[in-house]
Amino acid sequence: MNDLLSLAIKAHGGLDRWNTVTSIQANASITGAIWYAKGQPDVLKDVAVTTETQAERVTMTFPSQDKRTVFEPGRVVIEHSDGTLIEARDNPEASFAGQELNTPATSAPRKSPRSKRKARPGGA
Numbered sequence: 303m304n305d306l307l308s309l310a311i312k313a314h315g316g317l318d319r320w321n322t323v324t325s326i327q328a329n330a331s332i333t334g335a336i337w338y339a340k341g342q343p344d345v346l347k348d349v350a351v352t353t354e355t356q357a358e359r360v361t362m363t364f365p366s367q368d369k370r371t372v373f374e375p376g377r378v379v380i381e382h383s384d385g386t387l388i389e390a391r392d393n394p395e396a397s398f399a400g401q402e403l404n405t406p407a408t409s410a411p412r413k414s415p416r417s418k419r420k421a422r423p424g425g426a
């Protein structure tokens with residue numbers, strides 16, 4: 303573990319405390335010019351993002367739209383808040399092939415090409 307990571311973990315209660323955390327939630331508005339270029343202005347405005355710490359899973363809730371997205375390795379799902387499926391994409395990373403700045407976004411969210419990188423306490 304590098305010194306900075308060790309310091310940050312220690313400052314927040316140590317690795318034992320971190321290991322008791324199961325998820326982290328943040329309310330956010332993720333906006334900017336890229337969403338206009340993709341034809342999806344304000345698509346991520348006023349969302350709640352929950353990241354699980356013990357599994358590779360991120361849930362993004364859209365409170366005003368009765369939907370949420372679930373990002374897991376190899377699959378992205380859009381569903382109503384009650385779990386009813388709206389749309390799903392298996393192997394979402396493959397959908398980035400041939401993407402350019404002005405390629406329109408689809409309704410099924412895509413995982414970032416950098417999604418293979420994992421930040422884990424005590425490791426790479």
